[in-house]
Amino acid sequence: MAESEKEEMTFLQHLEELRWHLVRAFVSVFIVAVLAFMYKEILFDVIIFGPSRPDFFTNIKLFELGQMINMPALGINQTKYDFQNILMAGQFTMHLKVSFIAGLVVAFPYIFWEFWRFIKPALYQQEVKHSRGAIFFASVLFSVGVLFAYYVICPLSVHFLANYKVSAIVENDLNLGSYISTITSIVLAGGVIFELPILIYFLAKVGLVTAVTLKKYRRHAIIVSLLLAAIITPPDIISQVLVCFPLIFLYEGGILIARNIERKKLKEQMQ
Incomplete structure (x- = not known):
């Protein structure tokens, strides 16, 4: 008690x-x-x-x-x-x-x-x-x-x-x-939206996402980026491209972050 x-x-x-x-x-x-x-x-x-x-x-x-x-x-x-x-x-x-x-x-x-x-x-x-x-x-x-x-x-x-x-x-x-x-x-x-790399960092730290998983769903991420660009911008191609490219760049940066975390974890386990 x-x-x-x-x-x-x-x-x-x-x-x-x-x-x-x-x-x-x-x-x-x-x-x-x-x-x-x-x-x-x-x-x-x-x-x-x-x-x-x-x-x-x-x-x-x-x-x-x-x-x-x-x-x-x-x-x-x-x-x-x-x-x-x-x-x-x-x-x-x-x-x-x-x-x-x-x-x-x-x-x-x-x-x-x-x-x-x-x-x-x-x-x-x-x-x-x-x-x-x-x-x-x-x-x-x-x-x-x-x-x-x-x-x-x-x-x-x-x-x-x-x-x-x-x-x-x-x-x-x-x-x-x-x-x-x-x-x-x-x-x-x-x-x-620009906080995406930080989100991926914490998810990768706790093991919920990996670089392999992010690569596997890269095409899906591109489609989601296009949809988000269409939602938050007017329906003209220039605006959507200007928004879509940074989103894809951030996702690719997230893959590099997840890969770096996995390398550090592997290095710690080998020590």
Whole structure:
């Protein structure tokens, strides 16, 4: 009975520790969200509405490239878009939502670090040693995914979706909430998808996947990459190719990671 109570107490202690990790992670998101909320002009005029403006970096470079190779179609988002809000609290709600998402994106490295601190005591010393760079690489991959989605996918998606028409008699009056949901979902999806090598790393460490298995399902992975590219991008071939290639590259990187882990395990067993 005493042993049972001790085990129950240990379990409750783990829950208490997890709670404090979650609290600290939420506080980090909250602090960044408050700062983002305070700087409304930068958050919306510069960042959120950036991909829709002619002076956005990607739009400028594509326009210049189109002029250079005589392809005017590359000049995307060269006209000013007008956005409308039809809800009484619509703009305030969007302000809160985007501030929270900004907090989530910026605070991601700290959130991952808190998660790592929680699971670290359950790992063996050797596993901790081999996983020291996980926080750094996870943060870098997430940031690269966010930037790739923001600077590449977002402007292409905005141009395609804002100008697509089923009929010439139908005008596109862009809804604020729809535009923001599109931008934020693409950015978050980009950050999450670029975490694929980290996921493969942990799965390979616990023996759930191997390099042989990943090679066996390479064709399936390519099909899944094409499907994901079709889901998170507008249905034009250029956008889908731009998204599909990084996904395939990340999968191939995962194969190399799994192979490296297997070699290290084999080397340790031989010693």
